[in-house]
Each structure stands twice: as structure tokens, then as C-alpha cells.
Amino acid sequence: MPLAGPIFGPVSEQKSKKILIVDDEPDVADLVSYHLKAKGYLVETANNPNVSLGIARSFLPDLVVLDIMMPDLNGIQICRILRADPKLKHVPIIFLTAKTEEADRIAGFETGCDDYICKPFSTKELILRIQSIFRRSTEVDSGEIKRLQVNRIVLDTERHEVTVHGRPIELTATEFKLLRLLMERRGRVQTREHLLINVWNYETEIETRTVDTHIRRLREKLGSEADWIETIRGVGYRMAERKAEACST
DSSP states (O other), X not given: OOOOOOOOSOOOSOTTOEEEXXXXXXXXXXXXXXXXXXXXXXXXXXXXXXXXXXXXXXXXXXXXXEOSOOSSSOHHHHHHHHHHSTTTTTSOEEEEESOOSHHHHHHXXXXXXXXXXXXXXXXXXXXXXXXXXXXXXXXXXXXXXXXXXXXXEEEETTXXXXXXXXXXXXXXXXXXXXXXXXXXXXTSOEEHHHHHHHHSOOOSOOOTHHHHHHHHHHHHHHGGGGGGEEEETXXXXXXXXXXXXXXXX
């Protein structure tokens, strides 16, 4: 499998960030581990998917790099289990997999992953994606606005919590930032490309379907308040200034 060579450079200050790599190919896991450790991250690896959950619960990683095609317990199943675990449900997950079809990517995002990278991959790109996710988390934590509200949707940046009708809903780190951006720019149309740059920090062309998939998941979680996120056909999305009234016939 062709992979990028070593990445040299100064060690990152992110020494406290912990990353778990789950991949049944030891060569891949060791290569990724080597480069992440060189950047100052604390790394654990699991080549056996059956023991990966136990490692995750004891290691409590800040991010998981997860293969999909593994024996006995695949990455999709592991992702679902992590998303259901109270201590791990907010941990960002990057799928690193040989499954390259669009349907596979959509299934990955619908399961709750934050990013999706296809094999063969560039270790440099993987590290940039990881840094991007950590940067998004830092931006959310350091934002000046502490509380945003649209009708019965309340987003608290200090607590990293979203409630709908007073009940908390569970969002991934990416869903949280996507909702926050729409609420902060309420009434203004956000193109898919603009969202990719500002939520995913991608400055190169990538699947805009990624945005659509996350918007669909976000609407499902918002339930009766979902209609506040409007689709601007052919352009993007907008958080409505006021909810459209149903037309009587």
C-alpha cells in the first residue's frame, strides 16, 4: 500500500491530546502512530477490534482514527458503540478506510464520524485533518458568545451543550460547530463551500454532499425545531430569522 514518507518538523505543543488508532493492519497503525508521536501526541493502538473498546474506555482518547473493514467487529459498529457511551460520545472519530464509494462515505457520516479519509492516504493530510478537528474544538471553547438561542433551540458554548425545548440533545463536535455557525449568522445564506471552509476547514474541493449529510442528521436531532434550518435550493442553508408559516388551502 503506497503511503507518504516521514513528516519532519517541530514537535507540536498538543502534548496532552490523546489519540487512539484502531486498525487491523499493524503496518498502517504503526506508521500513523509514529507520525503522530513525532508531533507530540499521546498514542495508543489497537489491532484487534474486539479489545479496542476496552482500550478506548481506559485511555479516554481525545480523538479516534478508525478503520472500517475489520473482522468480527467493523468500524461502523465500533463508531455506534462509542457514540452510545456517555464518556466517549463526544470524541471526534476519523474513518481511515479502503471503502471509497460515495455510499460508504455517506454511511460513515450518518453513523456519526467527523471525517472520512480513503486508503491509500497521505500521512500529512491525516495529520492536517486531525489538527483541523482539534482547532475547531478550540475555537468553540474560546468563542466570546456563550449562549445562542433560536426559538426553542439553545446552544451554550461554555458547557458545549445544546437543548431543544429544555431537553439536551447529543451532537458530535462537527454538528455542534455547524449549528453554532448557522445560529451566529442567522438570516444569512451559507453556501456549502463556505460551510466546508468554516466548519471543516477545507480549502480544497471536496464532496459538498458531506454538508448535506450533516445537515440531515442535525435536523433529525432538532426534531420539531428542524424547520428553522432552511434549504436554499442550489446554494446552501440558512438559519431562519422567523419560522415560515404553513399556507392554508
